[in-house]
Amino acid sequence: MKKSFNIKRALRAAALAAAVLFSMNACDIHHGIDAGGDATVTESFSFQVNVASQSQLRLEGVNGPIDLVGVPGATTVEIWGKRRVTSESEEDARAYLRNLEVRVSDSNDEIFVQTVQPQNTHGRSLEVVYHVRMPGNWRAIIKNANGNVLVDSLQNQATVAIANGNVELHEIAGAVKAELTNGNMALTGVRGSVRAELINGNVFVETILPKNGACELKTVNGTLGLQIPKATSAEFDAEVSNGTINLVGLTLQATASSPKALHGRLGSGEGSIKLNTVNGNIQVAGY
Known part of the structure; x- marks a missing residue:
């Protein structure tokens, strides 16, 4: 269990390191x-x-990395960061920078921020570093191909989907949906339903499941760690193909188990917890 739970500490350190890149110069x-x-x-x-x-x-x-933080009572949305092009010469990199755009559009119900760049960069490396501060009661939807994503302090839903990088979500009061192909995932302080899917990497989730809420975690290659209150009420199902299932600090009733599966009920079974991994271990702890 300790190994899985160390993901949270490692990812948080990486995210905080990325956050110190703040700069508000418009034309530097x-x-x-x-x-x-x-x-x-x-x-x-x-x-x-x-x-x-x-x-x-x-x-x-x-x-490029993205960090988004909710600010209680905010009356503006702040978006800042860096556009960066690496090429074989300074002249070419400077000229190509105009092809790497950040567009921000404002509609009645949402603000849409988008990186716009050519599909074929002919060997050049392009990156956009984003920092976002927005009202804490807004929803957040983030998609990224390559780069770490950090979301912190929201009183609403958060949805994140990336291909390569680490995902870290902290103190989210609404439902969370996270999808990741390659990297590690840490979701802590979640107080809504959780759905997380990961292909290659470890996932750690610490959540207080709401009444009738659902927690569904899937990974193909990696360890799956879940930490929940001892008073959690939910139907519990955990399955592995190649690995082990370890449950500590929780009382499971009406248990049905096998070497690769564990089923039962926590409390009165009001919610739902479903855990599945192919190659890796499942570790669940009550606190």
């Missing part, structure tokens, strides 16, 4: 030559949108 362009001899040109960007009738922020990135 600089360049440098990296150890590989490539030239990198970077430009800062920043946007501020007044809060009106919107209730959701949707962000679609391509390459």
